Amino acid sequence: MKIMDILACISGGTGLLIVIIAAISVFIGRNIFGFTHLVNYFHAANSFLLIAIVLFLAGKRFGKAK
Numbered sequence: 001m002k003i004m005d006i007l008a009c010i011s012g013g014t015g016l017l018i019v020i021i022a023a024i025s026v027f028i029g030r031n032i033f034g035f036t037h038l039v040n041y042f043h044a045a046n047s048f049l050l051i052a053i054v055l056f057l058a059g060k061r062f063g064k065a066k
Contacts, residue, residue, distance in 0.1 A: 015048030
């Protein structure tokens with residue numbers, strides 16, 4: 001399932017981007033995008049990364065069922 005792999009890459013990239021934004025926020029010492037605590041970045045990134053993992057696994061599982 002190529003569409004699931006594409007969506008997984010987008011979700012994983014979004015999660016990675018959020019982690020990078022969190023690192024930048026730590027270095028500059030300011031809040032970015034309204035997150036008041038650093039842990040909120042990682043909660044959001046965790047959700048995107050978990051979705052990416054599920055989509056990759058589902059694509060591998062159901063892609064071979066043809």
